[in-house]
Amino acid sequence: MAVNEAITALETLLGERCVRSKSDLDLHGRSESHFPLAPPDAVAYPETTQEVAQIVQICAQHRVPVIGWGTGTSLEGQAQAFLGGVCVDFSRMNAVVAINTEDMDVQVQPGLTREALNNELRATGLFFPVDPGANASLGGMASTRASGTTAVRYGTMRDNVMGLEVVTSDGRIIRTGTRARKSSSGYDLTGLFVGAEGTLGLITELTLRLHGQPEAISAAVCAFDDVGGAVSAVMDTIQMGLPMARIELMDVASVRAVNSYSNMALPEKPHLLLEFHGSDSGVAECSEVFGEIAQGHGGSGFDWATRAEDRNALWTMRHNAYYAILAARPGARAVVTDICVPISKLAQAVEETADDLAANGVQGPILGHVGDGNFHAILLIDADNATEVKAAEAASARMVERALALGGTATGEHGIGIGKLGYMIAEHGQAWNMMGAIKSALDPQNIMNPGKLVPPRN
Amino acid sequence: MAVNEAITALETLLGERCVRSKSDLDLHGRSESHFPLAPPDAVAYPETTQEVAQIVQICAQHRVPVIGWGTGTSLEGQAQAFLGGVCVDFSRMNAVVAINTEDMDVQVQPGLTREALNNELRATGLFFPVDPGANASLGGMASTRASGTTAVRYGTMRDNVMGLEVVTSDGRIIRTGTRARKSSSGYDLTGLFVGAEGTLGLITELTLRLHGQPEAISAAVCAFDDVGGAVSAVMDTIQMGLPMARIELMDVASVRAVNSYSNMALPEKPHLLLEFHGSDSGVAECSEVFGEIAQGHGGSGFDWATRAEDRNALWTMRHNAYYAILAARPGARAVVTDICVPISKLAQAVEETADDLAANGVQGPILGHVGDGNFHAILLIDADNATEVKAAEAASARMVERALALGGTATGEHGIGIGKLGYMIAEHGQAWNMMGAIKSALDPQNIMNPGKLVPPRN
Known part of the structure; x- marks a missing residue:
């Protein structure tokens, strides 16, 4: 063979x-x-x-x-x-190749994880902001166009990958991008490989944009009576142009799960978790303005954390929320949803999703990066129970339909793989065939991660 | 026929x-x-x-x-x-299709100019920041991946186009992207068409990201004894993370040209032109910090403009600088250069360029978007004088070689067209062939703007 x-x-x-x-x-x-x-x-x-x-x-x-x-x-x-x-x-390809502090960029191998990179950067005054829940590898994060809690301020992998070294489907080595901050030189191949999920080539080196560690950081949690109030506060905050570094939503079920998993004692209400980055005075100004917005939407129990250890505990809790939710139902697997909608549609999307899940008896805590309009319902299933699996998959499909009808996308940050393949036609129409044409041109034998992302080859 | x-x-x-x-x-x-x-x-x-x-x-x-x-x-x-x-x-396709103020985005037809869009937006509290010198059309700006004076703060067209409607080479109509703030759904076709210079299809509608009009704006001009001092001030400012909205360099020859063309009276020295956007206190803080940096590098004659009419005069002068430089030598045409290098190499790139032009007797005022590491020497030529043309083209080629050797790009914002085609192999190597493969896949008959950007078809 x-x-x-x-x-x-x-x-x-x-x-x-x-x-x-x-x-x-x-x-x-x-x-x-x-x-x-x-x-x-x-x-x-x-x-x-x-x-x-x-x-x-x-x-x-x-x-x-x-x-x-x-x-x-x-x-x-x-x-x-x-x-x-x-x-x-x-x-085994997990080295930092070069840190260019003056230019605020770094060259890394793809197996390096985001936490290992930030450990290496600690003494430089710089950091790499993109932070999916898992301590993922940077090559993987580029390949799925990952984001996380800080995209609202620092962007996603799309915005933070400046250049790549890639092995193509015929085993050639190419380089895309430069170390200049911008370029108009030809097709944006860097952008094409970011999010291509390894279907066009394997990333073997990345040049990443770094950011200055902020002079001051303040984080906060704030409880709301209902999800609608929390989401309305987010919408007002965004529309005011308040420069948040993070703004995360957790519904009641998510709060219960993280309380148990991370030994927290948050009130059992929907919460927003926030962070501001800036100068001492800038951060204080933002915190104050947000406090007023939150109060106007029934926010309460404001708790500001300026000490680094308190903030770390808060964001570790948030990054572990997926595992906390899985642990809330021992033995369960998850159908993970990941829709993203225009901010003006966020309250509608979250509320209709919660109602839908309740009406169909699907257990699905909701949380997400609401500053981007992106949220997840983690649908907990007994993988051996066909009825449960079917109900969860149907609810997931309705979430995507809802997102597309509202002008959004099936996936804000997790990508397509095989899990979202069925929604590509609905989201992209003829443009999905164009993706297939690009794939065929760059991988004519269909050997690079076949069966994912593009239309099946006949 | x-x-x-x-x-x-x-x-x-x-x-x-x-x-x-x-x-x-x-x-x-x-x-x-x-x-x-x-x-x-x-x-x-x-x-x-x-x-x-x-x-x-x-x-x-x-x-x-x-x-x-x-x-x-x-x-x-x-x-x-x-x-x-x-x-x-x-x-004739120059309409604003829809302004979505809550989501801070706008749908426009490609023939709309950037100034016309901002006129339409004036009452909304929002604006579109990308500003090449010319009052270009938004479809054209997307197609060349244009930027301008504000990219250092708001990014280029790459960062501000959320989605497109495109007519492909076989006359189908496709849509790329959504109105969500981010997506991991498949190849980034939006990013592929931005900068493709019409070689893959014609853009027929754009969804653009808007930004909030800042609460406070302050602009300034500052003279330096030499270009090196000005560029060093820029490098320090970037590396401190000071949030500038604009930071532009003009050398002595450029200053002379704009003084004459726009009736200004700037001292005949290299200048930086700056703008800060933010809150009243934030802008004041930034201005003060920049003042200290500039002084450390011999900056003088600080002039802050907070009145809108003064600022408008300043930036109108800057946007007309290309025409001012052309007018400085009546009847001349221009070989326009557009290199972009990592910030740490900016002083070296500017100084070596100035020395090279002087040594070779080429008249070429230097100015540019130095916050991105991008600058232009406008090489003035008598198009009928073969010796002059040849000298200018050779100087232009040496600028590109210099930029590539320093880790930069042949073009920060003007694109390839036919003018920079000769540098594609040097900048991209095998990746240029990959661009050709994409072109062949999406435009097999080679009818979309043929002869530009990609390798010539055999």
Whole structure:
């Protein structure tokens, strides 16, 4: 078989860094979401870009699928090997290549995690802001166009990747972008690879934009009587142009889950979690203005945290919320939703979603990055209960329909993988075929993460 | 001939809105730069997206080039018909389709100019910040990935286009993006069309991100003894994270030109022009900090303008600087350069450029958006003097080589067209071929603005 021939060649190339043990294959076949196990045929652990190029050349020669792997924390099955093939695990390519403090940028290998990067940056006065819940790899974050709690201020991976080194489907090594802050030189290939989920090539190096650690930070939690009040406060805040660094919503069920998981004692009400970055006076000014807005919408129990340890506890709690919600129902798996709508439609989208879930008996705590109009309902299911799975999937589909009808998108930050493939036609129409045409042009053999994102090849 | 058949069909479709008069053809064959006249075979004036689709269908049927036209102010020959064909002039598609104040976005037709949009927005408290020197059309600005004086704060067209309606090379109408603030749904087609210079399709509608008119604005001019001091002040300011809205450099020759053209009386020294946007206290704080930085680098003659009319005079002068420099040598044409480098290399790039021009006797005032690391030398030539033309082109090539060696780009904001085509291999290597593969996939007949941006088709 072609795949066995490819693996033999990979073993010659990589020795013990080409692995076929069942435990390793299973580890690289799972996801944190509800998709079934889909192990690859082998896992390759390259240490250099040159090795990645050789791996892809071997797979291209034998027409074997190539799937990139960072930390395995994507939520739509992006890193699972549904068609078998070779998983390229970037954990040994996790170096900081160069920190350019004067230019506020950094070159990194794709296996480096966002937390490891920020640890490296600590002494420089700079930081990398994009923060999905998981401590994901930066290559994976670029590939899914990830964001997190700070996108409202610092943007998503789209805005923070300046350039890439990529191994293409025929095993060539290309570079996109430059270290200049802007360019009008040709098609935006950097932007094309960011969010392409490894379907056009494997990212082997990234140049990332950094930001100055703010002089002052203040964080806050604020309880509201209902989700509508909280969301209205968000809308007013955005529309006033108040420069927030973070503004997060948790509904009552989410609050209960994080209280239990992270030993917090938040009142059992919907909450907003906020953070302001700036000068001492700027932060104080913003906090005051937000306090007035919140009060106007029934906000109460304001609690400002200016001490770093209190803020860290707050955001660690928030970043663990997904795991907290999963733990709230032992043994449950999650159908994760991720819609994003224009800010003016946010209250409507959240309220209709909550009503829909209640009416259909689906357990689904709601939380999200409401400053972007993006929120998640984490639909908890017993994966062996077909009725529950079906109800959750139907509720998820209705959320997407609602988002599209309101001018939004099926996914604000998790991507397509296989989980959102069914919504692509509804969201993009003919433009989805254009994505397919690009894929066919750049990966004619369809070996780069096949079966994900683009229309199925006939 | 195919082109005559196409024009006959266009005349049937558009009646008097398909024009072949010599004056109209010549008007659409010129540019503001040094390229020779290259008129199209006909100019079409569509009024609807449907008509644009029909025009492209007719041209596709007869394999006739289609070139988009906004205001004709691009600087690298992007809108000229070097291979003939049909020029699609969007001046009749210049409506504001919808202003969504709550969501801070706007839908516009491509022929609308940036100034006309801001006039429409005046009462909303919102504005569109991207401001190339010319009063360009928004479709053209998107197509060249334009920026201007405010990119340092608000980003370029890449950052401010949320979605597009596009007519593809086979005359289909597609939509990219949504009105949500972010999305991870598939390839970033919006980003692919922005900067594609009409080589992949014609933009027929844009959804643009708006920004709140700042509560307070203060602008300033500051003279320096030498360009090095001015650039060092810029570098310090950026690295301190001071939130500037604009920071522009003009060298002595540029200052002389604007003094004469705009009746200003700036001292004949290099200048920085700045603007801060924010709250009253925030703007005051920034101004003070910048004043200290500037003083440390020999800055003098600080002049703060908080009155709107003074600021308008200042920025009108800056926006007219290109025309002022052209007027400084009557009858001259310009070879416009546009390099952009990492901030840490800015002083070196500017100084080496100035020395090079002086050493080679090329007249080239330097000015630019130094907060992004982007600057222009406007090389003035007598287009009939071959020696001068050659000297200017050689100096331009050396600027690009210098920029690439410093980790930068051949063009920060003007784009490729035909003027920068010769530098694509040096900047992009194999990635340029990838651009060609995308072009071939999306425009297999090579009718969309052929001869620009991508590698020549064999």
